[in-house]
Amino acid sequence: MPSLAFLGAQPQSTLAELFAADPARAEDFAHDLGGIRFDFAKTHLTREAIAAFDPEPYHDALARLFAGEVVNLTEGRAAEHPAERGFGSPDAVALAAQRHNRLRALVDAVEAGAFGDITGILHIGIGGSALGPALLVDALGRTERRYRVEVLSNIDGQAVDEALGRLDPATTLVAIASKTFTTAETLRNADAALAWLEGAGVEDPYGRLIAITAAPEKAIEFGIDETRVLSFAPSVGGRYSLWSAIGFPAALALGTEAFEAMLDGAAMIDEHVVEAPTDQNVPLLAALADLTYTQGRGAETRAVFAYDERLRLLPSYLQQLVMESNGKSVRLDGSPAAGPTSAILWGGTGTDAQHAVFQLLHQGTHLVPVEFVAVAEAADEQDPAHHRELLLNCFAQGAALMTGRVSDDPHRHYPGDRPSITILLEDLDPASLGALIAFYEHRTFAEAVLLGINPFDQFGVELGKDMARAIDDPDTRAGFDPSTRALIEKAGL
Numbered sequence: 001m002p003s004l005a006f007l008g009a010q011p012q013s014t015l016a017e018l019f020a021a022d023p024a025r026a027e028d029f030a031h032d033l034g035g036i037r038f039d040f041a042k043t044h045l046t047r048e049a050i051a052a053f054d055p056e057p058y059h060d061a062l063a064r065l066f067a068g069e070v071v072n073l074t075e076g077r078a079a080e081h082p083a084e085r086g087f088g089s090p091d092a093v094a095l096a097a098q099r100h101n102r103l104r105a106l107v108d109a110v111e112a113g114a115f116g117d118i119t120g121i122l123h124i125g126i127g128g129s130a131l132g133p134a135l136l137v138d139a140l141g142r143t144e145r146r147y148r149v150e151v152l153s154n155i156d157g158q159a160v161d162e163a164l165g166r167l168d169p170a171t172t173l174v175a176i177a178s179k180t181f182t183t184a185e186t187l188r189n190a191d192a193a194l195a196w197l198e199g200a201g202v203e204d205p206y207g208r209l210i211a212i213t214a215a216p217e218k219a220i221e222f223g224i225d226e227t228r229v230l231s232f233a234p235s236v237g238g239r240y241s242l243w244s245a246i247g248f249p250a251a252l253a254l255g256t257e258a259f260e261a262m263l264d265g266a267a268m269i270d271e272h273v274v275e276a277p278t279d280q281n282v283p284l285l286a287a288l289a290d291l292t293y294t295q296g297r298g299a300e301t302r303a304v305f306a307y308d309e310r311l312r313l314l315p316s317y318l319q320q321l322v323m324e325s326n327g328k329s330v331r332l333d334g335s336p337a338a339g340p341t342s343a344i345l346w347g348g349t350g351t352d353a354q355h356a357v358f359q360l361l362h363q364g365t366h367l368v369p370v371e372f373v374a375v376a377e378a379a380d381e382q383d384p385a386h387h388r389e390l391l392l393n394c395f396a397q398g399a400a401l402m403t404g405r406v407s408d409d410p411h412r413h414y415p416g417d418r419p420s421i422t423i424l425l426e427d428l429d430p431a432s433l434g435a436l437i438a439f440y441e442h443r444t445f446a447e448a449v450l451l452g453i454n455p456f457d458q459f460g461v462e463l464g465k466d467m468a469r470a471i472d473d474p475d476t477r478a479g480f481d482p483s484t485r486a487l488i489e490k491a492g493l
């Protein structure tokens with residue numbers, strides 16, 4: 001059983017005291033890995049706590065994950081997303097490679113004109129079947145994107161109209177991405193897309209559909225020819241699936257080489273977590289810092305600010321990854337979790353957020369560990385002066401949160417000692433983005449292991465889905481509470 005005893009070895013010193021006592025802190029608590037600097041110096045993590053941490057249970061869990069053992073005990077399956085990056089049982093790795101070959105073949109077919117002149121792709125999916133592709137394309141496809149990609153997730157008809165309005169039905173491919181191929185929003189939106197193609201007079205609308213799923217039989221039942229079904233393993237969780245066929249729109253829009261470079265970046269992190277000792281293991285250190293605040297100091301949230309417009313979708317991607325994984329109350333054996341589990345993750349982009357929510361971060365009553373994610377190199381064709389100011393603002397915020405400012409006037413007093421992690425990418429490219437995302441996956445995994453919870457199930461979302469079905473049925477609706485029935489009546493449903 002993993003132990004959180006290391007938290008007891010953490011002196012309750014302030015950040016200023018930690019820096020004063022340790023001249024090498026800035027250097028030793030910052031780690032350069034794959035072109036990314038992970039700087040933990042402005043957290044309350046200490047050498048004592050790291051030394052007191054027993055990494056054995058973590059490494060055992062990691063070995064089980066990479067061996068393709070059943071680590072998702074509540075659903076009785078493995079969690080094989082690392083196999084997409086070459087780490088797993090030989091069978092899983094071979095199968096993932098075969099599936100990537102099919103993905104590449106389909107990209108090649110689109111490029112060779114097998115679907116006619118295609119200029120756009122409508123990617124329909126939700127949660128893990130949408131957030132990853134949306135992030136990849138938005139982050140990396142701003143200048144070189146070869147196809148217009150629209151990601152449609154919400155069941156709101158306005159979202160449908162907006163997405164369709166930006167595409168030409170005559171030259172659009174529709175990818176229906178759903179691990180289960182049963183998700184209500186996705187199927188409803190797929191029907192809307194089909195009607196859109198039909199309405200525009202597209203000769204063979206079903207011929208324009210591609211399915212991406214772990215349930216190929218259901219996609220075939222829907223009417224999609226099996227040659228256009230890209231599958232992935234049921235053991236790849238939705239929020240861990242962007243490495244699989246779910247990444248198809250990114251592979252198409254950015255090119256398969258870029259997609260492979262992203263997988264390589266992630267694989268570099270896979271290797272790192274296995275080999276690095278605790279005091280160098282970047283995702284593990286981040287998890288130790290997270291637990292220092294949630295378990296050790298009562299922090300309920302953690303905020304991530306992307307100081308780069310290209311990463312504006314990162315906070316919402318991380319919300320699913322972190323909260324759907326570790327927002328649990330019971331341990332693997334069903335016993336209650338000992339103390340808080342996942343922090344509530346929220347965030348935004350810098351510098352916008354500075355003028356909206358940073359007041360609370362600097363002077364509010366909540367302890368909010370902050371994370372800054374920035375890129376040293378400006379995006380192509382970006383004004384270097386803007387980029388310089390963006391970065392300077394980012395670093396100034398970390399310094400201000402930590403240092404504070406003393407004033408006799410309580411309204412103008414900044415207490416300081418507020419922690420932050422800074423993640424600085426040398427450049428934003430497929431490899432560094434892959435590494436960044438895999439870092440977050442491994443950090444989430446490490447946290448789950450230390451908390452003794454299962455990061456790979458998500459039963460919490462099932463109740464709402466069941467109720468959404470029941471509420472639409474007059475017989476079961478009668479059993480709903482009076483408040484809900486009154487709302488349904490008021491809305492005229």
Ligand SMILES: O=P(O)(O)OC[C@H]1O[C@](O)(CO)[C@@H](O)[C@@H]1O
Nearest residue numbers: 127128129178179180183238461
């Ligand atoms: O890919 P699917 O099966 O459509 O599911 C979409 C999303 O729904 C969830 O199951 C829960 O809402 C997520 O875990 C998943 O990413």
